[in-house]
Structure formats: C-alpha cells, structure tokens
Amino acid sequence: MKRILITGANKGIGLATVAKLLGSYDETFLLLGSRDSKKGQQALNSLLDIQPEWKDRLDLIQIDVEQDLSVNSAAEEVVTKFGKTPSPLYAIVNNAGIGDSMLGLNKVLQVNTFGPKRVCDAFLPLLNPSIGRVVNVTSASGPLYLAGSSNETKKLLTNPEVSWTEIEKFMSECLKLESERTTDWGGDWSAYGISKACTNAYSIYLAKKNPNLTINACTPGFIETDLTRPMAESNGKTPAEMGMKSPEEGVSASVFLLMGNPSGSGHYYGSDCVRSPLDKYRSPGDPPYTG
Numbered sequence: 375m376k377r378i379l380i381t382g383a384n385k386g387i388g389l390a391t392v393a394k395l396l397g398s399y400d401e402t403f404l405l406l407g408s409r410d411s412k413k414g415q416q417a418l419n420s421l422l423d424i425q426p427e428w429k430d431r432l433d434l435i436q437i438d439v440e441q442d443l444s445v446n447s448a449a450e451e452v453v454t455k456f457g458k459t460p461s462p463l464y465a466i467v468n469n470a471g472i473g474d475s476m477l478g479l480n481k482v483l484q485v486n487t488f489g490p491k492r493v494c495d496a497f498l499p500l501l502n503p504s505i506g507r508v509v510n511v512t513s514a515s516g517p518l519y520l521a522g523s524s525n526e527t528k529k530l531l532t533n534p535e536v537s538w539t540e541i542e543k544f545m546s547e548c549l550k551l552e553s554e555r556t557t558d559w560g561g562d563w564s565a566y567g568i569s570k571a572c573t574n575a576y577s578i579y580l581a582k583k584n585p586n587l588t589i590n591a592c593t594p595g596f597i598e599t600d601l602t603r604p605m606a607e608s609n610g611k612t613p614a615e616m617g618m619k620s621p622e623e624g625v626s627a628s629v630f631l632l633m634g635n636p637s638g639s640g641h642y643y644g645s646d647c648v649r650s651p652l653d654k655y656r657s658p659g660d661p662p663y664t665g
C-alpha cells in the first residue's frame with residue numbers, strides 16, 4: 375500500500391486528488407488532511423457515498439499547516455496508527471493553500487510557504503527513504519511573479535543551490551517592504567505569487583537536501599474552486615468564461631508527480647505534466663523546459 379498524505383483535502387483540488395487516486399490506483403491509501411475535522415469528515419463521507427469500499431483505503435487526519443502543534447500532532451498520529459518502521463508514508467502532497475493576497479503577505483506565506491516547510495519537517499522522517507515523494511502544489515503565479523521581478527530575485531529563487539536561509543531572508547525582506555509600504559505590490563495576487571515562487575525555490579532546496587526522494591512542484595492549472603471563484607465574481611463573469619476548469623481536471627500534474635515517472639527532482643511542472651521554467655509562464659502545449 376502506498377500511503378499518501380494530502381493537506382487541504384476537504385474540498386477543491388485536494389479532495390479531487392484524493393478521489394482520483396482512490397479511483398485509479400488500487401495500491402494507494404489516502405490520508406485526507408483537513409484543518410477542520412468536521413469538514414474533513416463530511417468530505418470523507420462524500421467519497422464513501424460514491425464508493426463505500428474506499429473506507430479501507432481512506433483515513434481522516436486533522437492538520438492545520440499554519441500551526442506547528444497541529445502538524446506535529448498529525449505526524450505523531452500517523453506513527454501511532456501505522457508505526458514508524460517500515461516507513462508509514464509513500465508521499466506527501468502539500469496542497470493546502472490560500473489565495474487572498476489581501477490577507478497580507480505574512481498570512482499568505484505562513485500557509486503557502488511555511489506550511490509545506492512545517493509539513494515536510496514533521497513528515498519527511500516518516501517517508502519511505504528510497505522511493506518517497508513530495509509534491510508541492512504551487513501555481514503559475516510563482517513564475518509570473520518572478521517574470522516581473524529583478525534579475526537578483528530571479529537568480530536567487532531559481533538558483534539550484536538555493537538554501538532555506540536565503541529563501542527565509544528574502545521573505546523577511548519582502549515582509550519588511552510590505553510593512554514600510556515602500557513598494558507597490560502590483561495587485562492583489564502578488565503576495566500569493568511571492569509565496570508560490572518561494573515554495574518553488576523551497577522545492578529545489580528540499581530536493582537537493584534529499585537526493586533519494588522525488589520532490590517536485592506543480593501548478594494544477596486555472597481551476598474553479600473557492601479560491602478562484604471570487605476572481606470570476608469580481609470580473610462579472612462565470613468561472614467558465616474566465617477559462618477555469620473543473621477540480622477533476624486540476625489533479626493531473628499532482629497525480630503524475632506522485633504515480634508517474636517525472637525525470638528528476640526539484641523541478642516545477644505545468645498543469646499538462648510538462649516541466650516548466652520557474653521565472654516565466656509556460657502555456658500548456660508549449661515545449662518542455664530543459665534548463
């Protein structure tokens with residue numbers, strides 16, 4: 375059994391990813407992560423309504439990626455339930471995320487960047503050390519943010535040798551600029567872009583540090599969920615008119631990085647499961663990035 379933890383899986387792309395894995399990969403066991411146990415239980419029940427037999431391959435885990443205590447307790451719960459040896463987990467999908475930059479950079483970073491770091495710090499020791507995988511669900515907002523950034527920022531956050539200390543320092547500098555309001559953040563979505571660019575850089579760092587694991591990041595595409603619906607509303611358009619796809623269509627890259635054969639580690643993939651650059655947008659269908 376390949377046991378896989380997916381954070382933020384009570385709805386949206388996370389829930390669709392759990393359903394896809396249960397439906398298409400018999401060898402998987404899913405830990406459906408939810409920060410709210412009640413919402414998590416409802417999501418789990420919705421899956422069992424579709425397919426009651428999934429109950430033997432599905433478990434709920436309460437995990438708020440913003441809280442050290444919650445993440446560490448969740449890791450302890452996994453050890454209690456499944457033991458520590460052999461390694462209880464095959465993979466982690468850091469899917470939990472928030473999209474509202476108006477919540478402020480600190481909040482967005484705490485969930486979207488420190489969240490995956492917290493989860494990896496606690497759960498990496500539980501991953502199969504030879505075949506374990508991590509998927510960080512980031513966003514094309516990361517490359518779009520870097521495309522408009524200084525050469526120095528681009529160089530830092532795409533550096534194959536980047537360290538967590540450097541990423542943290544960069545985030546601190548951004549927080550300082552935000553608090554001083556000395557810069558124009560260039561729109562509502564830039565805190566989000568910063569957080570995702572930093573999580574892409576974190577994926578590079580983590581992959582380098584753990585050469586036996588397969589660690590990659592990806593964008594799900596432009597998907598209709600609670601995270602994106604407000605964008606359609608504010609534009610006076612329907613999600614379809616905005617070009618948003620269904621959550622079921624947003625799972626391909628995560629599932630490929632979990633169950634397929636990505637070449638290498640520390641890379642970023644587009645929603646079409648093709649490797650993409652970290653500092654400019656690559657449209658689905660464009661040639662793969664090979665740098």
Ligand SMILES: NC(=O)c1ccc[n+]([C@@H]2O[C@H](COP(=O)([O-])OP(=O)(O)OC[C@H]3O[C@@H](n4cnc5c(N)ncnc54)[C@H](OP(=O)(O)O)[C@@H]3O)[C@@H](O)[C@H]2O)c1
Pocket residue numbers: 381382383384385386387388408409410413437438439440468469470471472473485511512513514593594595596597598599600601602
């Ligand atoms: N939708 C898109 O077009 C799109 C595009 C690019 C990237 N993404 C990324 O895809 C991922 C999933 O997003 P989605 O579109 O499916 O959004 P969503 O429907 O809003 O789902 C987000 C999930 O993250 C959870 N979450 C938020 N804060 C959390 C925290 N502190 N701890 C644990 N869980 C937390 C939410 O839980 P609650 O229900 O409790 O709030 C929810 O389960 C995110 O990382 C997002 O940035 C989405």
